[in-house]
Amino acid sequence: MVTIADVARHAGVAASTVSYVLSGKRTISTDTRERVQRSVRALGYRPNASARALASQRSNVLALVIPLRTGMHVPVMMQFAAAVVTTARRYDHDVLLLTADEGPDGLERVAQSSLVDALVVMDIELDDERVPVLRELPMPSVLIGYPDDADGLTCIDLDFVAAGAHCVDHLADLGHRSLALLGTPSAVYERQTGFAQRTLTGFADAAERRGVVGVETPCEHTFDAILHTVRQLLDEHPDITGLVVQNEPIIGPLLDVLRRLGRRVPDDMSLVAICADDVAERQVPQLSSVSIPAERIGDQAVESLITKLEGGDVPALTLLPPALTARESSCQAPHRDLTTA
Amino acid sequence: MVTIADVARHAGVAASTVSYVLSGKRTISTDTRERVQRSVRALGYRPNASARALASQRSNVLALVIPLRTGMHVPVMMQFAAAVVTTARRYDHDVLLLTADEGPDGLERVAQSSLVDALVVMDIELDDERVPVLRELPMPSVLIGYPDDADGLTCIDLDFVAAGAHCVDHLADLGHRSLALLGTPSAVYERQTGFAQRTLTGFADAAERRGVVGVETPCEHTFDAILHTVRQLLDEHPDITGLVVQNEPIIGPLLDVLRRLGRRVPDDMSLVAICADDVAERQVPQLSSVSIPAERIGDQAVESLITKLEGGDVPALTLLPPALTARESSCQAPHRDLTTA
DNA sequence: TACCCCAGTCGAAGCGCTTCGACACCCCAT
DNA sequence: ATGGGGTGTCGAAGCGCTTCGACTGGGGTA
Incomplete structure (x- = not known):
């Protein structure tokens, strides 16, 4: 050498x-x-990277903590990761990959051994045990998602409250009066995952604001679960004409299930998904959707981190505004007697 | 500190x-x-990690090069990555994430700066420009997949030739005489990706060996492409009763397309997929499949690497035998006049 | 009793780089 | 002619660890 x-x-x-x-x-x-x-x-x-790091107290490596947990949607994670790596390289940094199941100790380990200069942590729960650790760590971090108490942290996320609300507004604007949110598997809610909870809030609040009925149900990934969940939903609320789906892997089978239950999309049932654009476009009919800008979030996270490393200031919370693209799966609500409207 | x-x-x-x-x-x-x-x-x-690395000439970090290219199936990548990270941690190593689009230079960069001790490289093409670099690098590496000329390398992969053959044998055993392989997007073949090419070889050779008709076609990911591809396939070969699918994201829509074209699975059309087990099980009907043991491959890759780091010997090529699980999507070929059989 | 060996510990020398202070040297203003 | 302030370069210290050789003392052997 x-x-x-x-x-x-x-x-x-x-x-x-x-x-x-x-x-x-x-x-x-x-x-x-x-x-x-x-x-x-x-x-x-x-x-030599080690010599340089030792002398300069800078490793030029960022840690990326990704969840590999049940119910998480993998392709979105991967998009995040790709964006983080690509952007980090633009700033001459490398990325160390950690899995969330190393927990708070893993963060301390890489931070206190000076393996990394800063951390990007994904999939933050509302009450996340890693948050206090992150606060005490002698190096900057950026969270993707945000906990209830975000004091002293830098967080970036899609505005899921607004996303949930957008979906309701879109369907309400089309005349739908009774909506359901078909959410992530219940494990995700039980874990108090921010994006799921906030979408729920946005959905419920907007439904109330618009004076429409809004029911919510989690949904597992297996076909049987989807069939059962949707059947029960429509049994109990036969007047539902609008569905908001935040559960990417069930989208395909869901369309199947609806067909099987005799509901045509969009004629009998309008659908809005919260998912990546390419998934929405791949379906038949193409899905109206609020897209998840994974790449922009990943970029933004790294940029904030680099700014912090250089001593700059960044906003404590960056919420990206969601954008709804109307496609084929949503349309005017079926005609009904105006006197009941 | x-x-x-x-x-x-x-x-x-x-x-x-x-x-x-x-x-x-x-x-x-x-x-x-x-x-x-x-x-x-x-x-x-x-x-302090840097001090330790400087003094001991060991960073205890492995590089993981993952593809983020068009047509690659993301969840499988993620499973690999997860397995690699988890196993690396078991051996007290961390994982640096590189994307394939850094190319050969990226490998040289992390290796020659002693950022990492060893490399895991995924998605190896048959004639891969990174292979010569890897050969010259002053540190061990393990490839997931293998090039045509694997001299002096350590490679691990599922035996895709056998996987293709297994699918044919399974269908032929059930009496099917005319089969098709619905493959990955054509970009993947054009890139000379090992797993796609080898499956093709295994499929074709087995078809010949069994004396059955075997046609092959790539397939893009959009619904329209799937519809078009399958319709054309069945137009040109109306007697096809067995389908081998190596293209995970199209599986859902494909079932849809077949229904739409009036082919019931498995009554009119038997299906065998090469995909992760959970995907196969989530479909209706559940798919007979050859599973992709991403976790085992990832584990194995890291273990070989650690062995090499410690000066041990490992086999140049480890091919994991594929296992086919019969589920609901394949059954006896429709009855036909025995005199023509 | 004299010797050797080994287990247990220490000190010092690096690993390859960054960074600080010092030092020439030259140019310009006095 | 002389001093002052840049500019460009050097040498040395030090980052925090590993590792090598050397040293000490106690126990076994001859």
């Missing part, structure tokens, strides 16, 4: 000069700079 | 003694050992 001393010797300068050429932290004459750069190239020099 | 010197002072020993207690590389008296361990706990000492 070629070291900075080799480069220095080759270029006929001191090692510190090579370092300053590389970092640009002191002015170096054009002549010397070019000579050094030539030597770097000639020898194929790559600074 | 508390350093090893602090611990040494607190325990009344030399820093080197603390180091030996922690690493176990020299015998330390029970008395001293316990005293040191108490001090470590009392002070909450965590060794």
Whole structure:
């Protein structure tokens, strides 16, 4: 392995000069700079990451904590991860992958051993045991999602309350008077996951505001569960004509189930999903949806982190406004007697 | 931050003694050992990762290169990643996440800067530009998938040739005489991706061996593409009664398409998928399938890597035997005149 | 009793880099 | 001519750890 001393010797300068050429932290004459750069190239020099980290107290590595838990929708996670890695690389950082089941200890481990300079933590629960740890850690972090008590933290998320509300508004605008939210598996709610809870809130509040009926039910991923859940829902609330779905993997089978139960989409039943755009577009009929801008959130998270690392200030909470795209799965509510409306 | 010197002072020993207690590389008296361990706990000492890496020439970090390319099936990737991280942690290693679009340079970067000790590279193409780089790198690597020329490499994969053959055998055993392979998007084949190519080979060879008709077609992910592909397939080969599907995201819509085209599964059309078990089980009818043991492959990859790091020997190529689970989607071929059989 | 060996511990030398202070040197203002 | 302030470069210290060689003392052997 070629070291900075080799480069220095080759270029006929001191090692510190090579370092300053590389970092640009002191002015170096054009002549010397070019000579050094030539030597770097000639020898194929790559600074040793550990030595650099040890001397500079900066590892240039970010930790990314991703959930690998039941009920989480994987492709969205992956989009996040991809965006985080790509953006981190733009800022000359690498990404260390941690799974959530290392828990708070895992965060302490990588932080206190100076393995990483900062952390991105996904899938924050409303009352998350990692939050107090994050607060005490001697390094910046950004949460994707946000807990009830977000004091002293930097959080980024889609505004799921608004997302839930948008869906209701969209359907109410189309004349639907009785709606249901078909949510994530119940485990996700029990875990007090922010995005699920907040969508629920947004849905319920908007339903009340609009004076429409809004019922909510979790839904597991198996076909039988979907069939059972939807059948029961429609038995108990036969007048439901609008469905909001926040549960990406069930979307395909759900369309099937509705067909089986004799409800045509959108003629008998309008559907709005909260999911990635490509999933919505792949269905037949294409789904009206509020998209989840995973890439933008991941980007934003890394950018905030880099800003914090450089001593800058970032907003405590960044809520991205949701956007609803109307496609084929939602339309005017079926005609009904106006006197009852 | 508390350093090893602090611990040494607190325990009344030399820093080197603390180091030996922690690493176990020299015998330390029970008395001293316990005293040191108490001090470590009392002070909450965590060794500095960079210092350790610099001194020991070991970062205890593995690189994981995952594809984030078009047509790749994301949940399977994620399962790999999860298995790799989990197993790496078991061996006290962390995982640095790289995306394939950093290309060969990315591998050189992390390797030559000693950021990592070893690499796991996924989604290897038959003629992969990263392979020569990997061969020259001064550290061990394990490939998931394998190129045409696997000389000097360590590769692990599901035996996709056998997987393709198993599917044919299963259907042929049930009396089907005309089969089709509904494959991945054509981009995946064009990229010369190993698993897709090999499945194709296994399928074609087995079809010939069994004396059945076997046609193959790639298939994109959109509903329209699926509809078009299947319709054309059945138009051109109306006698097809068995379908092998290697394209996880289209499975849901495919069942839909078949229904729409008036083919009942399994009565008119038997189906075998190559996909994760949970996906197969979630469908209606449940799919006969060859499962992709992502977790086992990930585990195995890390274990081989650790063995290599410790100077041990590992087989150049590990092919995991595929297992086919018969479920509801495949059955005896429809009755036909025996004289033509 | 003299010797050797081993278990247990220490001190010091690095690992490869960054960064601080010091030092030339040159140019400009006096 | 002389002093002052940049500019460009160097040397050395030090980041926190591992590891090597050396040292000490006690127990066994001859």
